[in-house]
Amino acid sequence: MxxxxxxxxxxxxxxxxxxxxxxxxxxxxxxxxxxxxxxxxxxxxxxxxxxxxxxxxxxxxxxxxxxxxxxxxxxxxxxxxxxxxxxxxxxxxxxxxxxxxxxxxxxxxxxxxxxxxxxxxxxxxxxxxxxxxxxxxxxxxxxxxxxxxxxxxxxxxxxxxxxxxxxxxxxxxxxxxxxxxxxxxxxxxxxxxxxDIRNDIWIKLLGNIAFNPLSALSRATMAQICRHQDTRALVATMMRETLAVAEAVGCRPDISVERRLAGAERVGDHKTSTLQDLESGKPMELDVLLAAVVELAALTRTPVPKLCAIHAVTDLLAQTVRSAA
Missing domain, CATH: 3.40.50.720 (NAD(P)-binding Rossmann-like Domain)
Known part of the structure; x- marks a missing residue:
């Protein structure tokens, strides 16, 4: 081979x-x-x-x-x-x-x-x-x-x-x-x-779609996001919205929001790849993590207000970083 x-x-x-x-x-x-x-x-x-x-x-x-x-x-x-x-x-x-x-x-x-x-x-x-x-x-x-x-x-x-x-x-x-x-x-x-590899795609995305953009906006690690009461609640809401989009396009990943949150918290004070990219001046990989799900939500008419809000702010952040560079 x-x-x-x-x-x-x-x-x-x-x-x-x-x-x-x-x-x-x-x-x-x-x-x-x-x-x-x-x-x-x-x-x-x-x-x-x-x-x-x-x-x-x-x-x-x-x-x-x-x-x-x-x-x-x-x-x-x-x-x-x-x-x-x-x-x-x-x-x-x-x-x-x-x-x-x-x-x-x-x-x-x-x-x-x-x-x-x-x-x-x-x-x-x-x-x-x-x-x-x-x-x-x-x-x-x-x-x-x-x-x-x-x-x-x-x-x-x-x-x-x-x-x-x-x-x-x-x-x-x-x-x-x-x-x-x-x-x-x-x-x-x-x-x-x-x-069906799409099940794995959504299971992994469930964490990436919340922690990656929030870490870039807050400069916080995964554990810090989990330990803060309000951001932990925001992550849970973003995950539930993501699961609704997955179901709307025909995929039902077998994972609970609390289990995914607990797994992320166990990772500890780890910086997500998006935060690492931001700090090193590299383009953030958010189109496939967040923008795509917002697009699929619009396609299937699935309400995702928190995902839309975070997408808007991180998209502005990406534009600002590009302009500064």
Whole structure:
């Protein structure tokens, strides 16, 4: 199996190192000091499950790799529309794209029987710009439950979790999902093939849609948001509104709001990725987390007043940050 990881940051390099350890032919695409370190020393993984080094081929030139069986996307979703030059040289006739993104994916209604089948979600696929680069029929859904961070160039700190749930957008069984799952398991990761990956998407989104924007607005950690009585109540309301939207588009994730809140509080004084992006001057990944759900709420005529209010304020924040930059 030949796999290219586009965006070999903390998650991408971790997955690439694990696949390489399991025997796959892996190629990492990165840049800068991180690329130079991986080329010289391989990917060094520091993990409570055991440290290891994977001497994986790393490059900034996807054309030197050629077509692969799988492209694993480790990029932020707001980079997808511009990733054509990185991805297109890797695509063969049957290449699958495993998109490890948070939030609502661009392929969400692809192959989904019902009144919205094939519908484009404008906030995550504006004008079809993502679908043009990443055709939905190539997509394999992926929800990441692992936490990693770059400790330094070429050094990945694995914090917790090894689960990467995958599934076909049309909910069918497929040989490409089974093969990828087996390769991930051979590398020491959990990779269940879900009958409907959308359930996992909404379960993870339930936390992201509340904590990520609120952390950016308040500069607070997840535990601080949970311990503050009024913001905890706001999170619960945003989660309930999100579940209503999920049900309106035909998905009923089996998770309670209180259980999701308790799990977030156990994470402790952790800064969300959105707050980290804000503090480091990077674009915030809120379109797929919040704007998409507000769009789906409007589509299904589902009242979401708290989500709309938080979306308005965070959208203004994003505009202000862009103007200042």
């Amino acid at each position: 030949k796999v290219a990881v586009v965006g070999a940051g903390a998650i991408g390099a971790y997955v690439g190192a694990a696949l390489h350890r399991g025997g796959a032919d892996v190629h990492l695409i990165a840049r800068g000091a991180h690329l130079a370190a991986m080329q010289e020393n391989g990917v060094q993984v520091l993990s409570p499950r055991g440290d290891f080094t994977a001497r994986v081929h790393a490059t900034d030139d996807p054309a030197s790799i050629g077509p692969v069986d799988y492209v694993f996307l480790g990029l932020k979703a707001n980079s997808y529309a511009a990733c054509g030059p990185l991805v297109h040289p890797l695509l063969g006739g049957d290449t699958a794209v495993v998109a490890a993104q948070n939030g609502i994916p661009w392929w969400y209604f692809h192959g989904l029987a019902g009144p919205y089948e094939g519908r484009r979600i404008e906030s995550v696929d504006p004008g079809g710009s993502v679908s043009e680069v990443l055709p939905p029929e190539r997509a394999v859904g992926c929800v990441v439950y692992a936490a990693t961070q770059l400790q330094g160039p070429g050094v990945v700190q694995h914090l917790e979790g090894t689960r990467f749930s995958i599934g076909e957008p049309d909910t069918t069984d497929s040989s490409r999902c089974e093969a990828f799952s087996e390769a991930m398991q051979a590398g020491g990761l959990k990779c269940p093939v879900e009958a």
